[in-house]
Amino acid sequence: MDSASFGVQFHDEQLRRLRGLAELGEPVMTEELDTPAVRRRLREVEVLLTSWGCPELTAERLADAPRLRAIFHCAGSVRFFVTDEVWRRGILVTTAADENAIPVAEFTLAAVIFAGKKAPFLAQDARRHRDDWSYATRRGELSNRRRTIGVVGFSRVGRRVVERLRDLEMDVLVADPYAGRDEVRAAGGELVPLTDLLSRCDVLTLHVPALPATRHLIGAAELALLRDGATVINTARGAVLDTAALERECVAGRLDAILDVTEPEPLPAGSPLYDLPNVMITPHIAGSLGSETRRMSESALDELERHLSGRPPRAAVTADEFPVSA
Numbered sequence: 391m392d393s394a395s396f397g398v399q400f401h402d403e404q405l406r407r408l409r410g411l412a413e414l415g416e417p418v419m420t421e422e423l424d425t426p427a428v429r430r431r432l433r434e435v436e437v438l439l440t441s442w443g444c445p446e447l448t449a450e451r452l453a454d455a456p457r458l459r460a461i462f463h464c465a466g467s468v469r470f471f472v473t474d475e476v477w478r479r480g481i482l483v484t485t486a487a488d489e490n491a492i493p494v495a496e497f498t499l500a501a502v503i504f505a506g507k508k509a510p511f512l513a514q515d516a517r518r519h520r521d522d523w524s525y526a527t528r529r530g531e532l533s534n535r536r537r538t539i540g541v542v543g544f545s546r547v548g549r550r551v552v553e554r555l556r557d558l559e560m561d562v563l564v565a566d567p568y569a570g571r572d573e574v575r576a577a578g579g580e581l582v583p584l585t586d587l588l589s590r591c592d593v594l595t596l597h598v599p600a601l602p603a604t605r606h607l608i609g610a611a612e613l614a615l616l617r618d619g620a621t622v623i624n625t626a627r628g629a630v631l632d633t634a635a636l637e638r639e640c641v642a643g644r645l646d647a648i649l650d651v652t653e654p655e656p657l658p659a660g661s662p663l664y665d666l667p668n669v670m671i672t673p674h675i676a677g678s679l680g681s682e683t684r685r686m687s688e689s690a691l692d693e694l695e696r697h698l699s700g701r702p703p704r705a706a707v708t709a710d711e712f713p714v715s716a
Contacts, residue, residue, distance in 0.1 A: 541562060618644050652671070
């Protein structure tokens with residue numbers, strides 16, 4: 391992992407626990423796998439703890455790690471460094487994606503509630519209307535009661551968003567071809583086709599992985615189905631939403647947007663989305679940051695402890711699910 395990730399994810403508490411579970415050599419942490427010193431160290435390694443910045447685990451690099459049995463990832467996606475050679479070797483891989491889903495769902499819940507009150511957009515209006523607060527009425531009804539929320543993707547995050555919305559007086563619709571009607575209902579939502587969801591929701595929130603099949607899943611045709619004044623929330627990946635199509639709708643003032651991710655990221659300096667009063671952009675902060683990241687490293691240490699005691703992993707990534715995972 392990169393040194394910044396190590397510094398934030400492994401404080402004294404996590405390092406003490408790690409030393410109690412495993413024999414640590416030198417270096418304990420590395421950002422690369424190709425120098426002679428690190429390659430010598432790899433020959434002894436049975437377990438890797440990985441995080442953001444992990445180099446790709448190519449066949450050549452894995453050849454230097456003949457004793458490697460498990461990779462416990464202290465972050466979400468493993469797509470950027472796990473290769474076919476990992477699966478061929480039968481190496482166990484786990485992820486802390488469940489833990490990373492927690493702050494994303496929390497952020498999304500706040501965004502949904504703010505969208506109902508139009509809070510991010512009224513906050514921008516306030517800069518121009520300092521002597522009269524009647525401007526609030528121009529944004530339409532400011533309420534969260536009996537709003538319809540459309541959740542696209544019953545993923546780790548999507549499921550948590552549905553569960554958190556269950557306690558509010560909202561109707562929650564879910565579109566996901568892989569979700570079961572009963573499991574969605576148990577979480578507090580109603581499983582419907584995507585076109586039905588789009589035509590009915592007041593707030594659209596996206597929770598699908600970035601895959602070839604999901605690129606621009608929400609494009610011009612889909613945005614056109616949304617009712618006037620609807621808010622689009624994206625805390626998933628920028629590529630699932632057609633930026634140009636969204637720009638057109640937001641410039642026209644028909645739709646509002648709360649974007650924590652964009653395509654590209656960051657947006658070009660000339661993007662009209664930056665200056666629109668009906669758009670809120672944050673710099674990819676919904677996921678785990680600061681102390682939240684240690685929830686993920688502690689989860690990876692839990693997996694190490696389970697591995698050492700012969701118990702099955704809690705969050706293994708398999709070769710079969712890898713192509714469609716986040």
